[in-house]
Amino acid sequence: MIKITTPVDEKLIKSLRAGDVVHITGVIYTGRDAAHKRLCELLKRGESLPIDVKDAVIYYVGPTPAKPGRAIGSAGPTSSYRMDPYAEPLLKEGLKVMVGKGSRGEEFKQLLKKYGAVYLSAIGGAAASISETVKKCEVVTYEDLGAEAIHRLEVEDFYAIVTYDSVGGDLFEQGVAKYKRI
Amino acid sequence: MRKIELADVTAKVRSMFIDACENIPANVLERLKRAEREEQSPLGKEVIGKIIENDELAADKRLPVCQDTGVAVVMLTIGSEVVFEGDIYEAVNEGVRQAYTEGYLRKSVVKHPLDRVNTKDNTPAIVHVKIVPGDIFKVDVAPKGGGSENMSTVKMLIPADGVEGIKKLVLDTVFKAGGKPCPPVIVGIGIGGNFEKCALMAKEALFREIDDRSPDPIAAKLEDELLEEINKLGVGPMGFGGTVTCLAVKVNVFPCHIASLPVAINIQCHAARHKSCTL
Numbered sequence: 001m002i003k004i005t006t007p008v009d010e011k012l013i014k015s016l017r018a019g020d021v022v023h024i025t026g027v028i029y030t031g032r033d034a035a036h037k038r039l040c041e042l043l044k045r046g047e048s049l050p051i052d053v054k055d056a057v058i059y060y061v062g063p064t065p066a067k068p069g070r071a072i073g074s075a076g077p078t079s080s081y082r083m084d085p086y087a088e089p090l091l092k093e094g095l096k097v098m099v100g101k102g103s104r105g106e107e108f109k110q111l112l113k114k115y116g117a118v119y120l121s122a123i124g125g126a127a128a129s130i131s132e133t134v135k136k137c138e139v140v141t142y143e144d145l146g147a148e149a150i151h152r153l154e155v156e157d158f159y160a161i162v163t164y165d166s167v168g169g170d171l172f173e174q175g176v177a178k179y180k181r182i
Numbered sequence: 183m184r185k186i187e188l189a190d191v192t193a194k195v196r197s198m199f200i201d202a203c204e205n206i207p208a209n210v211l212e213r214l215k216r217a218e219r220e221e222q223s224p225l226g227k228e229v230i231g232k233i234i235e236n237d238e239l240a241a242d243k244r245l246p247v248c249q250d251t252g253v254a255v256v257m258l259t260i261g262s263e264v265v266f267e268g269d270i271y272e273a274v275n276e277g278v279r280q281a282y283t284e285g286y287l288r289k290s291v292v293k294h295p296l297d298r299v300n301t302k303d304n305t306p307a308i309v310h311v312k313i314v315p316g317d318i319f320k321v322d323v324a325p326k327g328g329g330s331e332n333m334s335t336v337k338m339l340i341p342a343d344g345v346e347g348i349k350k351l352v353l354d355t356v357f358k359a360g361g362k363p364c365p366p367v368i369v370g371i372g373i374g375g376n377f378e379k380c381a382l383m384a385k386e387a388l389f390r391e392i393d394d395r396s397p398d399p400i401a402a403k404l405e406d407e408l409l410e411e412i413n414k415l416g417v418g419p420m421g422f423g424g425t426v427t428c429l430a431v432k433v434n435v436f437p438c439h440i441a442s443l444p445v446a447i448n449i450q451c452h453a454a455r456h457k458s459c460t461l
Contacts, residue, residue, distance in 0.1 A: 019225065064246045064288040073286060074246040079329045079362050102329070102362035103421065123232050124329065124364035124420060125453045127249040128240035146300060147249075147288050159232070161225070161422065172360055175423020179223060180416030182353070 007055035008096050014116050016162045018169035022120065024158040028057040028099070030151040032078055035142050036086035043089045050141040051150060054094030059122070060101075062147035063131070072137040072153070076127030077101040080119070084108045091115040099160055103172050112166050120160035121171075133158045184317040186266045186461060188273035191321070195277025198323045198457040199254060200285035203246045206237040209392050210429070210454045217366055217419075217426040226424030230366070233419070233452055248453045251287040252325030254278040254307035257389060259320040262313055271309055279303040290328065310382065319461040322389050330363035330451040336381050339443040348373060348445050349408060355447050356412050356428065361421020364451035368392065369412065369431045372446040373401075374438040384448035387432035389456060394432075401433040408433075429454075 004012065006026030016022070029051050031039070039049055060080055064073030080100030087098070088111055096117045101124040112119060122130060136154035143149050163171045206214075211234065218230040240247040256274050266273075282289055282304035291305065292298040335355050339347050352371065359367075372383025396402040408431040418424020429452065438444060 061249065062288065062290075063249050064251060065286045067245065067286050070245075073288070074240070074249045076249050078250070079332070081362070101364065101420065103360045121361070121420060121422075123229055123236075124361070125248045125451055126232050126236040128243065128245040128247060129232065129236040131245065132239070146302075163422075172421050172423070175223065175225070175418060175421070176360075176416040177423070178416070179418055179423045179425055180414070182411060182414035182416075 018171040020162040057097040074127035077122040119164040192277040199281035223424035229419040250327040257322040261316040261318040263317040333359035333363040368450040370448040375436040380444040380446040383434040384446035
């Protein structure tokens, strides 16, 4: 298990390899389809972003409403491939870590090599457990999007698995090749 | 005639959805525990262990198992001797509205598929009604997540494709989906009927209990064979590679046209949330 703190260390990120288990501690930002669309529109117009994505972690999640006394509701990852079209503009701004679930396009994997970034998986459907690692949650912007607003999360030992690394390693390909019997 | 109060239907639907979102059925949890023992990949084993830990924590602390608390799917089985006053669909929707707004569940429904404005109460539900003889009034509910639903498919095969064609379609669908539908999955398959009937049968197949078996011998054989073959695909828990990709295969069949072999495949994630009750 490898510990990662935010803002992330570029060298550490580049040293990660597909299959490594990591624990993230620090600040991560949430964003799904609608928020990504808005962020990329800002960049297209040459405007600055409402969050600093340099050396940051973005987690693809739309949590349930928090029950009284809890920092956040259940908060598991959503499928990441839908965010592929928005990846490059944010990587250009220095984004280093994206967390979600499921496979993504070939082009996206090439971008990780180009920008020295990684894609991690959280465990889909482990939303209640994941919520236990979130200590604080506040809306940064796009409150009108509800669960899809950009939230700033303070996390402690957030569990994730390196899925695509910055040198072309792909856990899905490696894992399936090892166990395919048909 | 037996009278059903729609207020009771609303109250039942409300409590069933909250309950379903927080509690994975005991037989699904048992199946996951068996999968944890059987999984050959160490990472896959660890992933299933974390899923089980999550499901037990959710039940214990009354939290939704998954943040995707789904589109509300409701199947009503109504006896022909049952009467009620008013709009049964509205009674169901009111139950869904209350569950999602008062039960801390995520609202995941947009009013129009193209302008995509959230309805903010997770209505409307998708309601299917079956009329049967007698005075039964049965409600089955399932919050159905988007990730696994997006990996589902319908294909109009031809009779010559036969069992082999169906198997190829199922294996291709599950393999291509990889980790996206949150494996280990349950695969619901509708074979026969026509275009819309097979899709509904695939959904109904997912409403069956995880440990049952089709009473149709041909379908039951196909369930066994497909389960074994899917688990040879190597996809594994969350797609990271492994020997448990699928927990169960459910095949429902119906007569069809001499020229057709309609097949629908509905994928269910490991959070197989489902509740059933008779009023």
